[in-house]
Amino acid sequence: MRLFFLGAALAAFTTAHAQMTVSGKISSTQPAKALVFNVPFDCWQNAANSVEVVPDRKGKFSIRLPVEKPQIIFLIYAGKRLQLYAEPGKTLVMETDDSLKTLKFGGSVGKENQFRRQLGLTTYNLGEQTWNDTLSAPEQILTDLGQARQSALLLLKTSRLSASFVRMTKADIQYYAVSKLWDLVWKNGVWTSDNKSKYGQNEWRRTLKAAHEAVALSNANALDSYHYQIMVSYYPRYLQHLASNKDEFTRIAEAVFKKSFVEINQLVRQKGERYWEYTALQYGFKGRVLEYAMASFLINGIDQGNLEYQQEAYQDFAERFPESPYMPDVRKKMKPFLASLVKTEAELADIRFVPNSPDIPTLDSLVSGYKGRVVFIDIWGTWCGPCRQEFSFNQALKDRFKGKSVEFAYIAVEHRPNPEKSWREMIAFYQLAGSHILAGKALVEDLRKIYVQQGNLTFPSYILVDKSGKIVTIHAKRPSDREALYKQIEQLL
Structure with a gap:
């Protein structure tokens, strides 16, 4: 009997420890709007990972979130998104208004979030922006980001915050430039017919290449970093954008696949675009980072409903990393998909x-x-x-x-x-x-x-x-x- 109660108590402790409480107050003159909290596997905000809470008439709210590791979570409110630092078993208390500009943090990870806000990371910035998104040259933007990185790293050295927080934030600072450049590429539509930037693809290509070459691709100490995860996720697209013409792309593709371009073209047409992505991840990363990248590919494939090459990638991952710490999350996500593949005619009658x-x-x-x-x-x-x-x-x-x-x-x-x-x-x-x-x-x-x-x-x-x-x-x-x-x-x- 004592063993039963000990087991029950341990289970309750584990459940509580794998959660985080976020509470606070929103000052608003408008009717209460829902706050949406998203606890992602990595850097992607998928609807399946979101929960809502509506403040009471006084603007107060409280919610428990399934946080199982130090990570960044998202708060979406009034059309804006904040990136908040989270740890299992901790608390975050916040006060803000409808604009989300006046932010105050408290609780056991309040200091960490206040520090990230000081750096600008809470709102996807790093220091003050000294460039124009559309008018500034990409090379100048990268130079300015480098200066912001040095200033932020100096502040981090004197922060006296937890080791896990310092490790994650250091990686966020180091990989922020790559992440921000991708953000600007998408916002400006650089690789579309409606490029809003004053500069063309060649200038952005050179700058992306310089930013990637300035950091380590496989960095196991950065796996919890949002901005590192962005770099990993976009790596297949980076390889595509490195090429300025068909001959260059042919050389890159043949290096990635170790096959002739004719064979590659046939395989991608047969297996889909995600086969290219999966192969590119294996080309670019190794060790624990490759293990993470493959797990991310599978989990986000399910969350986003992008199922091309999903079954084949899962079989490969299970064979190569059967004891992976990511395997429980991967299996949980894959279960309904695998079940759907073996449904009977009766189950699919509608x-x-x-x-x-x-x-x-x-x-x-x-x-x-x-x-x-x-x-x-x-x-x-x-x-x-x-x-x-x-x-x-x-x-x-x-x-x-x-x-x-x-x-x-x-x-x-x-x-x-x-x-x-x-x-x-x-x-x-x-x-x-x-x-x-x-x-x-x-x-x-x-x-x-x-x-x-x-x-x-x-x-x-x-x-x-x-x-x-x-x-x-x-x-x-x-x-x-x-x-x-x-x-x-x-x-x-």
Whole structure:
């Protein structure tokens, strides 16, 4: 009996120790808005890891978060995001207002968060910004970031804070330049036709290369660092952007894969873009960092619904790192995906694959088979992140119209050759009850013609068809719009 109580007490202690309490007060003149806390596996803010808390009438709130290691967590409020330092078993007390500009920290990790705020890291900065995002030369931005790094490291030396905090923050400072440059590349759209920066791809390419060469790629002491994790995640994209022409990219790709470019092209077309990413991570990293990078690839693949090469990568990871400390998290994330791969026909009874769907020539010919029912059509692709995000709202939509004359149809537009395997896997994983069409060239062309009259076809797009088979709107609300979409459908019943 004593052993039972000891075990129960130990379990309770472990559970409590693997949590962190965040509390405080938001001063606001507006009605209370929800604070969203996100406890990520690494640097990616995925919705599956978010929890909300609504302050009371006095603006006070308190929430317990599943923090199992020293890490950065996110607070999203009023359209802004803060990066907060967290440790298991600790407390953070914060006071702020609607602007999130006046921040005060207390609790057992209050000093740590106050120090990071002093450096600027809480708001994704490092010191004062001395450049212009679009007008300054990338090389000058990197020089300014180097000066900010030196100043921040000097402050850290005198901080007298915990060893785990100092190690993480030191890495954040060291890798901040790489992380910030990527942020500016995306914000400016440097590798798009709408580059907002005064400088072109060559200038940004040289600066990215200089920033990466100034730091260690495989640094096991930096694994808890948000900005190091950003560098690891973007490394496959970095290799792509290193090339300024096809010949340079061919040389890089052949070095990564150790195969001819013809073979590489065939493999990537067959296995998908994530096969390139997975192989690039193995090329660039080693030891514990490679182990982390592979685990991150798998966990974020599930959280983001990007399932290309997921099963193959998991098998490889399990064989190479069976005792990995990341394995429990990886197995937990992979479990529903692996289960979806072996579902029986009875379990997939609500999922209907339309026979010979690539031969369907037009939208009209498709909807003619559903007369007498309202049809909600989801135009999506396995490659489309926003499409996958909307799937989490599907069950509420279908529950709302259960037993009513509403049909749910999904038209997938794919770019890869032989996309059927990944298409079917994703449908089973998300349990997308309804009719499924894999669009052929004729149907895709018809959709583009329909949308060009009212703007281009974007993904996801949603169409509503009434009971007579007439298209009511090609710009229906999204499942995440909830009541706005429900009202649109109800008006047609």
